[in-house]
Amino acid sequence: MKTKATRRTLALFALGAFALGGCELIAEFDRSKIDAGSLDGSFPDVSQPDVNQPDVNQPDAPADTGTDAADAAADVVDASDGAADADAGVAALGIAPATHDYLTVATGTSTADVTFTVTNTGSATSGVPNAALSGTDASQFVIATNNCTAALAPNATCTVLVHFSPTTTGAKSASLGVSATPGGTASATLAGTGAAPAALSIAPASNPYGDQATGTSSADVTFTVTNTGGVNSGVPSPALSGTNSTEFTVATNNCTAALAPNANCTVLVHFNPTTTGAKSASLDVSATPGGTASATLTGNGVTPAQLAISPTTNTYADQPINTASSDVTFTVSNSGGATTGTLATALSGADPTQFVISTDNCVGTTLAPAATCTILVHFTPTTTGAKAASLDVTATPGGSASATLGGNGV
DSSP states (O other): OOOOHHHHHHHHHHHHHHHTTTTTOOOOOHHHHHTTTTOOOOOOOOOOOOSSSSOTTOOOTTTHHHHHHHHHHHHHHHHHHHHHHHHTTTOOOOEEEEEEEEEEEETOOOOOOEEEEEEEOOSSSSOOOOEEEEEETGGGGEEEOOOOOOOOOOTTTEEEEEEESSSSSSEEEEEEEEEHHHEEEEEEEEEEEEEOOOEEEEEEEEEEEEEETTOOOOOOOOEEEEEEEEOOOOOOEEEEEEETGGGGEEEEEEESSSTTTTOEEEEEEEESSSSSSEEEEEEEETTTTTTEEEEEEEEEEEOOOOOEEEESSEEEEBBBBOOOOOOOEEEEOSSSSSSSOOEEEESSSSOGGGEEEESSSSOOOOOTTOOOEEEEEEOSSSSSSEEEEEEEEEEEEBBBEEEEEEEEEO
């Protein structure tokens, strides 16, 4: 770097040579010192006109003109040197973030875009940045938007948006490189994992509820919903569909939150036919993501269990007191389409102690539709006169059936 004094000396020398024009100027000096950026100010004698003497042919010039002009010329040299210093700056690209993990993503889907900011951290303008993906799994990532389309001044920025779109399962990695000339290359490391999409399954896949009396409900059946995929499902939503969907009811829904991989929840459903005949429907559980899993529901609506008894009345012949008549058989049947509850038997009425159940094949049993059982009863009067009682059979479901008993003690 030349000092201003040196540049001023050089300027004076140049201006003197220019002012003399056609005048002869002979000077000897050490040029190597000028080239090296220094002058010692000593020059050998030269033969030249005295420029400070008046010239009859020219007007007088101010004595300090050469000094002022030299100062101006030195300023020009300063400006030129400053421009040269600026040209010596360097462009340098940087990128942030330097790494990004997109975590676990279902294959066939895409993440949200992640913004990478490119900055020229140098002191000179860069070339136009070029963004590109490279590395083992570059095809699993996508440059969605490239806003780096012009050269960057020092400290200027631009952005590149990238998302992860895995097509296969497993860990993935790549690099986002942004380069410019001048400016060099800045790189960010990309990572992510591809996983199987969320997928719901249901078990059991079907359930036959069997016969169910109209107007009644079966016991609840539990259906288990599982996410068999590698990423979280949406919140499952159960619904009934099909021809007889109104004959079934979702009694309890425990699927109220998203399911992590391999997690499960339960849905409880019962059958409540309102009419007789075969019924069918489907339990569908859906989530987004997760798809739909379905279970088939079947059942048969039947008439309710209904007990009947035969004969409905029996009058015993006159019976001497303190003796027993022959047994009379009463047949109990289920005339309904559903199985009865457990049967109970009893004697009731005005004179139940005058009659005796000698054999009871019904108590403690249940009767399927059209099934029967028998009860044997005899008459044992302890006093004279007309006697009356009732044989009662009950079940839930099944209702009750009664037979009237009569006799005369003699």
